[in-house]
Amino acid sequence: MDYPTSQVFKLSFARGSIQQNYWLWAGFYGLIPRMKSFGLAIVIVLLGQASAQTLVEKLFLVRSDTTTVDPYSGMTRICVVVLADGHYRVERSFQSVQGGASETKIFLDTLPAEDLKNLQAALDSEDLQRIKTPPARGGIIQEMDMLSLSIPREHTLQNIDFQTAAQRKPYDKALKPFLTSLKAIEKRKVPVAKNETPNNCEAPRVMYRTVFPGASNPDVNMQQP
Numbered sequence: 001m002d003y004p005t006s007q008v009f010k011l012s013f014a015r016g017s018i019q020q021n022y023w024l025w026a027g028f029y030g031l032i033p034r035m036k037s038f039g040l041a042i043v044i045v046l047l048g049q050a051s052a053q054t055l056v057e058k059l060f061l062v063r064s065d066t067t068t069v070d071p072y073s074g075m076t077r078i079c080v081v082v083l084a085d086g087h088y089r090v091e092r093s094f095q096s097v098q099g100g101a102s103e104t105k106i107f108l109d110t111l112p113a114e115d116l117k118n119l120q121a122a123l124d125s126e127d128l129q130r131i132k133t134p135p136a137r138g139g140i141i142q143e144m145d146m147l148s149l150s151i152p153r154e155h156t157l158q159n160i161d162f163q164t165a166a167q168r169k170p171y172d173k174a175l176k177p178f179l180t181s182l183k184a185i186e187k188r189k190v191p192v193a194k195n196e197t198p199n200n201c202e203a204p205r206v207m208y209r210t211v212f213p214g215a216s217n218p219d220v221n222m223q224q225p
Contacts, residue, residue, distance in 0.1 A: 052155050052210070058084050059204035060152065062123055064182055067146040073097060075144075079201035080185055082119065086111040088185060091201050106196040109188065119181040123151055127174035129158065136161040149178075152206045 063081040070076070074096040082088040088111060093104040111119065122128065128151075136148065141163050149160040162168040168175065 053208040054210075055152060055154050056207040056209050058152050059206070060084060061120065062178075063150045063201055063203040065146070065148040065201070066182075067144060069144045071097070078186055080182065081201040081203045082111065082116075082185070083204075086113075086116045089201055090186060090190075091198055092186075093198075104198045106193045106198060107188075107190040108193045108196065109190045111185070115181070115184060119178075119185075122177035122181050125174065125177060128178060129153065131158075131160050131171055131174060133159075133161050133167075135159075136163060147175075150203065155208070157206050 061082045061084060063079070065077070065079045067075065067077045074094055077093045077095075079091045080088060088109060090107040091104055092107070093102050095102040136146075143164050143166070145163075145165040145168070147160070147162045147168060149158070151158045151160075162171075
């Protein structure tokens, strides 16, 4: 088919544009992976410029929760929270295998300076700080021997959860100094605080501050043990 000169010129121009656009788009898409990497690098750099979140104030040293089961007698649960000034709270509850309401006893006191020093040293252990565990799962647990810890660190709240002694076994050496201090707290001779109401050894919320470049106010977030 014969085209008028103007149409041939337009068709030729269009084909040239398509070819030109093809190579233009091909080159652009070839850059996309590199652009993504470059963009990621920018994000990483920008995030790196922000100060890591830091602890605003350490209001408590540790909160622990242990649960053991004796198939012949029942289940014993003990929670402990130790505040930064050495004041502590212990709640000990027992549920009999025969049923009925559980009995909870509450103990309040202050740790002696030496005991507080030993506890802090155990918590500051690098081996303990390196322990990482997945969150506790629900469901039926065979041979239950639970241990849960919440420890405010400089940049995050460390949560440790073991549901059985077998799970805890690989970390026995790292946990030993802390468990020694914990047992000492649980065994202290303290009168029952009869006027107290159980609160599951509720610990203060932990606040962390994050400062971003150019921000007038730091970003503060709270973590609940």
